Amino acid sequence: MATNLFDDFNPISSKQWKQKIQFELDGADYNQTVIWNSPEDIQVKPFYHSDEFTKAANVNTQASDFKICQNIFVFDVEKSIERALNTLERGAESLRFTIENDKIDIEKLLNNLPLENKIVYFNLNFISIDFVKKLDTISIQKKAFFYCNFDPIGQLAKDGNWFITSEKNNFETLDLLFKNTSNLNIISVDLGLYQNSGANITQQIAFSLAHANEYLNRFSDFSKPIVFQISVGTNYFFEIAKLRALRMLFDLIATEYNSKIKCHFLVTPTKRNKTIYDYNVNMLRTTTECMSAILGGSDAIANLPYDALYHKDNEFGDRIARNQLLILKHESYFDKVNNPADGSYYIESLTTQLAEKSLTLFKDIEANGGFLKLLNDGTIKKKIQESANKEQELFDSKKEVLLGTNKYPNKEDRMKHDLELFPFVKIKPRKTLITPIIEKRLAEKLEQERLELE
Numbered sequence: 001m002a003t004n005l006f007d008d009f010n011p012i013s014s015k016q017w018k019q020k021i022q023f024e025l026d027g028a029d030y031n032q033t034v035i036w037n038s039p040e041d042i043q044v045k046p047f048y049h050s051d052e053f054t055k056a057a058n059v060n061t062q063a064s065d066f067k068i069c070q071n072i073f074v075f076d077v078e079k080s081i082e083r084a085l086n087t088l089e090r091g092a093e094s095l096r097f098t099i100e101n102d103k104i105d106i107e108k109l110l111n112n113l114p115l116e117n118k119i120v121y122f123n124l125n126f127i128s129i130d131f132v133k134k135l136d137t138i139s140i141q142k143k144a145f146f147y148c149n150f151d152p153i154g155q156l157a158k159d160g161n162w163f164i165t166s167e168k169n170n171f172e173t174l175d176l177l178f179k180n181t182s183n184l185n186i187i188s189v190d191l192g193l194y195q196n197s198g199a200n201i202t203q204q205i206a207f208s209l210a211h212a213n214e215y216l217n218r219f220s221d222f223s224k225p226i227v228f229q230i231s232v233g234t235n236y237f238f239e240i241a242k243l244r245a246l247r248m249l250f251d252l253i254a255t256e257y258n259s260k261i262k263c264h265f266l267v268t269p270t271k272r273n274k275t276i277y278d279y280n281v282n283m284l285r286t287t288t289e290c291m292s293a294i295l296g297g298s299d300a301i302a303n304l305p306y307d308a309l310y311h312k313d314n315e316f317g318d319r320i321a322r323n324q325l326l327i328l329k330h331e332s333y334f335d336k337v338n339n340p341a342d343g344s345y346y347i348e349s350l351t352t353q354l355a356e357k358s359l360t361l362f363k364d365i366e367a368n369g370g371f372l373k374l375l376n377d378g379t380i381k382k383k384i385q386e387s388a389n390k391e392q393e394l395f396d397s398k399k400e401v402l403l404g405t406n407k408y409p410n411k412e413d414r415m416k417h418d419l420e421l422f423p424f425v426k427i428k429p430r431k432t433l434i435t436p437i438i439e440k441r442l443a444e445k446l447e448q449e450r451l452e453l454e
Contacts, residue, residue, distance in 0.1 A: 014051035021046060038238065039200040039390065042353050048345035056342060057351040059248040061297025064335045067093040067119060068325045069266065069302040073313060074099045077109050084113055087318065091326045094300050096121040096266070102128040106135060115144035119300065121227070121266060122148050127163045127173050129180060136181040147227050147264070149188030150174065153211055157375055158193050158439075160432025167372070171218055178222060185224040185264070187215050191246075192231035195270050196439035198388020201235075201242045201354060206361035207380060209249055210371035213362075216257055217370075225264040226250075232289045232296075233270045239289065240341055241350035243267070243296025249355055249362070267293040269304040275443045276423050277413045277450065278404025282306040287324055294334045295341055301325060309423040309441075310415070381437050388440070395442040405443045415447075416454045424448060 022030050034046040070092040074080045084095055097109070099122060110120075122135065132148055139146040152170040156162050162170045177186050191208040199207065212226055228246065232239040243265060250263045269289035274282050283306045293301045303325050305317030328334045341347040365371055374380050394400035401407045424444050 014047075014049035017047055017049065038235075039387065040202045040238075040354065040357060042350065042357075048349055050345065053345050053348065055352075056348050057244060057248055057355070059244045059251075059297070059351070060339065061244060061247070061295070061341065062338050063294055063297060063340055064338050066294055066298050066329075066335060067300040068322065068329065069094045069096050069119075069121070069300040070318070070322065071096050071098070071268075071302050073097075074104055074109065077105055080109060081112055087322065088114065090319070091322055094119040094121070096123065096302055098123040098125070100125050102126055102131040106131065107138065110138050110142065115142040117143060117145075119145045119147065121300075122146065123229075124148060124150065127152070127170070127177075129173070129176055132177055132184065133180055136184050139183045145185075146183070147185040147188070147266075148177075149227050149229060149266075150177070150186055151188045151190050151229075153214055153372065153375070154188070154190035154193060156434065157380070157437050158190065160430075160434050160436035162433070174219070178219065185227060187219070187222070188227040188229055189215075190229050192229050192268060192270070193437055193439065194384060195231035195233065196272050197384050197437050198272065198391055198440065199384045200387045200391075201238055202357045202361060203383060203387060205242060205246050205249065205354060205358035206365065207371065207384075208246065209253060209358065209362050210365040212250065212263075213253060213366070214371050216253070216259070216261075221259075223261060225262045227264045227266055230265055230267045230293075230298075231270040231272075232267055232292050234273055234285050234288055236288055236292050237347055238350060238354075239292035240296040241347055241354050243293070243298065244341065244347075244351045245355040245358060247297060248351070249359060252359075265293075265296075265298045266300045266302065267296075267298040268302045269293075271304065271309070271439065272441055273402060273443075274304070274309055274441060275402055275405045276310050276415050276419070276447055277443075278410055279306055279310075281402075281404045283320065283324070286321070287328075290325055290328060291334065294328060310419045310421050312420045376434055378435060381435060384437060392442060400442070402443055406446060413450075414454055416451055 018030070021034065025033055036044050038044060068091060070087040072080055072083055072095060074097050080097070097120070124131070127150065135146055135148060152163050152174065164170060164173065174186065189208050189212045191204060194204045194207050208228060215226065230243070232242070247263060247265070254261050269286040273285060286304050286306065290301055290303055303321035305321040307317045311317060365374060368374060371380070391400065395402070395406060398406050404410060425438055425440050
C-alpha cells in the first residue's frame with residue numbers, strides 16, 4: 001500500500017522558517033540582509049509560505065497556445081517572399097511584416113504564401129484605407145488571421161507626431177478602417193516602447209492599460225482583440241508576473257465597458273539589456289526572456305537575434321533565434337502545461353502586488369485627464385525618464401550587472417569593423433508636436449567609450 005512520505009514530517013510554519021534564517025544570519029539584520037526592494041517598490045522575501053498565501057490571481061495563461069513568430073522587414077518583395085517561405089518551412093508558425101509605405105505590392109507578397117489558419121501581423125508605418133482593404137480581402141481569400149497593428153498613440157509617443165496631422169484625423173481614419181473591414185484586427189498597443197525606454201514594470205503595465213483605455217473610450221463596441229506588443233526583460237519571475245497581471249487587469253477594465261474584448265500578447269525580448277560586446281551573452285538573455293514570455297501566457301513570441309543590434313537581418317541570426325524557441329517548445333516541452341505559474345506562492349504574490357500597484361497608477365492617470373493628456377504635457381516621458389535614470393545609475397555603479405560589459409569584460413573584443421548598423425540612439429532634429437519617448441540601451445555610453453579606444 002502506497003504511503004505519503006510527507007506524513008513522516010511535521011509541517012514547518014512560516015514563523016519557524018524565519019526564526020531559523022535569523023539564527024543562521026548570526027546577528028545580521030533580517031530585513032536588510034535577505035529582503036531586497038525592487039524598482040517597483042516590491043519587497044522580495046527569501047521564501048514564500050502557504051501560511052501567508054491568501055488567494056491565487058484569477059488569470060488564464062494558455063502556454064500551450066503560443067506561436068513562434070518570425071519578424072520580416074519588407075523592402076524587396078521577392079526576398080521577403082523567399083524569407084517567409086523559408087522560415088515557415090523551418091519552424092516558424094506565424095509572421096510579422098514591417099512595411100514602411102503603401103507602395104509595397106501586398107498582393108504579390110502574400111499570394112504565394114501558405115497562410116491558411118495562420119496568424120500574420122502587420123506593423124504598418126502609415127495609415128492607408130485602400131491598403132488595409134486589400135489586406136482584408138486577402139485574409140478572407142486565404143482563410144488567414146491578419147492583425148494590423150495600428151497604434152497612432154504609440155506613433156505619437158515614439159515619433160513625436162501622429163501618422164496624419166492631428167489627433168482627430170487619426171481617430172476618424174481608424175473609425176473608417178473599422179467600418180471598411182470585416183476580417184481584420186485593427187488596434188495595437190506598443191508596450192515595448194515603455195520597456196525599452198526604461199520604465200519599471202508597474203509603469204509598463206499602467207501606461208499600456210491607460211494607453212489601451214484611450215482606444216476603448218473611442219471604440220468600445222469593437223469585438224476583436226487588442227494586440228499588446230510587449231518586450232520582456234531578464235527579471236525572470238517579475239516578467240512572468242507582469243504578463244499575468246497585465247492580462248488580469250485588462251480583463252477587469254474590459255468588464256467595465258460590458259465588453260468581451262480580449263487582449264492578444266505578441267512578445268519580444270527587450271533591447272534595453274542587449275550588448276554589442278560579448279554579444280553571445282545575448283543568446284542567454286533572450287532564452288530566459290522567451291521562457292518568461294511562455295510561462296506568462298504569450299500568444300506569440302518573436303525572438304530577438306543575438307546580433308540584431310549591429311547586423312542587418314541575416315539567415316544565421318534568424319535561425320539561432322528561431323531554434324531557441326523550437327527547443328523550448330519541442331524539446332523542453334514548455335507548451336505542455338497551461339497556467340504553469342499557478343500555485344507558485346512567489347509568482348502569485350508578485351502578480352497580485354504588481355496588479356495592485358499598476359491599478360493604482362492607472363486610476364491616477366485617469367483621474368488626471370487620461371493617458372493622452374499626460375503624454376502631451378510630458379508627464380509620461382518624465383516618469384519614464386526618472387525610472388530610466390535610476391536603472392542607469394545601478395548599471396553605471398555595477399549594481400545591475402550585464403556580464404561581459406560592465407562586469408568581466410573581454411578587453412580583447414573588437415567591434416568597430418563589425419558594425420553594419422548604428423547601435424546607438426539616433427538624434428534627428430525636426431519639428432514635433434511632443435518630445436518623443438526615446439528607447440535607449442543601458443550599455444550605450446560604455447560601448448561608445450570602448451569603440452573610441454579601439
